[in-house]
Amino acid sequence: MQNIQQICQTLYDKFGPQGWWPLIRNSSVVHNARFTNKKLTSKEQFEITIGAILTQNTAWTNVEKALLVLHKNKALTKATMQKMPKEKLASLIRPAGYYNQKARKLKGLLNSKKAVTRENLLNIWGIGPETADSILCYVYNQPVFVVDAYTKRIFSKLGFAELEYEQLQGLVHKNLTPENYKEFHALLVKLGKEYCKKNKPKCSVCPINKPCAHPIRYNHT
DNA sequence: CGCCAGGGCCTCA
DNA sequence: TGAGGCCATGGC
Numbered sequence: 001m002q003n004i005q006q007i008c009q010t011l012y013d014k015f016g017p018q019g020w021w022p023l024i025r026n027s028s029v030v031h032n033a034r035f036t037n038k039k040l041t042s043k044e045q046f047e048i049t050i051g052a053i054l055t056q057n058t059a060w061t062n063v064e065k066a067l068l069v070l071h072k073n074k075a076l077t078k079a080t081m082q083k084m085p086k087e088k089l090a091s092l093i094r095p096a097g098y099y100n101q102k103a104r105k106l107k108g109l110l111n112s113k114k115a116v117t118r119e120n121l122l123n124i125w126g127i128g129p130e131t132a133d134s135i136l137c138y139v140y141n142q143p144v145f146v147v148d149a150y151t152k153r154i155f156s157k158l159g160f161a162e163l164e165y166e167q168l169q170g171l172v173h174k175n176l177t178p179e180n181y182k183e184f185h186a187l188l189v190k191l192g193k194e195y196c197k198k199n200k201p202k203c204s205v206c207p208i209n210k211p212c213a214h215p216i217r218y219n220h221t
Numbered sequence: 222c223g224c225c226a227g228g229g230c231c232t233c234a
Numbered sequence: 235t236g237a238g239g240c241c242a243t244g245g246c
Contacts, residue, residue, distance in 0.1 A: 065243090
């Protein structure tokens with residue numbers, strides 16, 4: 001089995017820097033390689049935090065729509081969003097789906113007065129491990145690898161045993177250095193979206209198909 | 222049309 | 235503690 005470092009390197013060689021986390025620039029949401037190690041402004045930090053909740057089980061294109069609605073309505077600030085009625089907030093983030101739940105989640109996060117630690121984030125209603133880690137990693141530059149549905153699917157197909165969130169995260173922590181956590185996660189999303197898809201995986205042209213331990217589990221096309 | 226998308230909570234056994 | 239239901243829009 002190819003090791004995690006090699007997978008990360010192979011994906012980087014193939015796809016290049018992914019420019020995470022995507023940010024609003026000139027009224028559109030863009031990826032830029034400079035973002036990954038950028039010193040973020042507080043406005044950008046806020047934007048990523050909101051996006052981390054909006055993207056729960058949701059196509060990123062829909063999240064972009066919601067973020068741009070908030071942006072156009074000058075609602076992408078903590079003060080504005082806090083004073084806005086939950087129903088109004090829900091209507092603005094409608095394109096992201098689950099808008100009632102997400103409005104509640106955003107309110108809960110914004111009203112939290114506790115320090116931003118993993119434990120405190122997890123105690124907020126609607127913040128689970130992935131959302132907490134996304135905030136810690138991409139907003140606060142903490143050495144935390146984000147495990148998402150793509151990560152689980154890809155690792156499963158590569159032949160790694162089915163692991164719980166923290167176990168899979170620990171495996172990556174053990175095999176990569178922290179400065180690669182952001183990029184590796186972004187690269188896995190790229191691979192998951194374009195190659196290791198749930199429906200019609202493109203195994204024949206997959207950059208890491210060869211070392212895949214269970215290629216039989218793919219529908220080869 | 223059905224399936225899926227950068228989850229997380231609740232219920233019930 | 236694990237499976238299953240629920241939340242919802244928009245792209246393909």
